[in-house]
Amino acid sequence: MGSSWVPWVVTLLVTVIRLDSSMTQGRDSPEDFVIQAKADCYFTNGTEKVQFVVRFIFNLEEYARFDSNLGLFVALTELGQPDAELWNNRPDILARSRASVDALCRHNYKLGAPFTVGRKVQPEVTVYPERIPALQHSNLLLCSVTGFYPGDIKITWFRNGQEQREGVMSTGLIRNGDWTFQTMVMLAMTPELGEVYTCLVDHPSLLSPVSVEWRAQSEYSWRKMLSGIAAFLVGLVFLLVGIVIHNRARKGPKSSSSSTATLRS
């Protein structure tokens, strides 16, 4: 992957270390030191505007760099002057460094873009009240939006089709650290019978925004729903018991007839 720059950076570092050890010999400088080269590609607008920078660092000090915008090596400290001068006088090193904007940066961008800048994962949206809802009792409606990528997302609350700006709070964007995000947007509300609350989510992964509704129902209808579920469960139990009894009743005579069959043969 874009390894063309590695050999020459290593070559440059080796010359640096040789230069450095010859320079530091006979001086009372510390024996241990670290020399690093860090190459960065900066993409401002896809592969339209690309900058390639190699930084040469002695211990913690950057002393020289190659900057593709200049097309040259530049010394940042006195230590870097001999190196920059040396490398700028080497046409092969200059040519390779200048070519890296394409050979390294643009090349790697194309390899990495599909699963980085091009990554899109749809959010999962759920709406629920903070507490068991009761009409005319203040509550908080939560719109939980999870598992999406990238992080730019637009979440809007509506009450009966009217956008709500007051009483809206958000956790802000939460980075999960696994290339997904989550967030929660809350609406302080007091449900009135028949009201419809909608959480509208727009995200680059979606062809059209996703909306999830929550309807304010009377306690009576909540209770009615609960008793409906209970009645259904009781009915289900009776049905299952009935099926079991029915099957046993059918199996009973069959097993006795088969036993008589064996007796006969």
Ligand SMILES: *[C@@H]1O[C@H](CO)[C@@H](O)[C@H](O)[C@H]1NC(C)=O
């Ligand atoms: C980004 O690049 C595109 C071409 O790929 C160009 O049309 C657009 O104007 C550029 N945008 C900026 C902000 O430079």
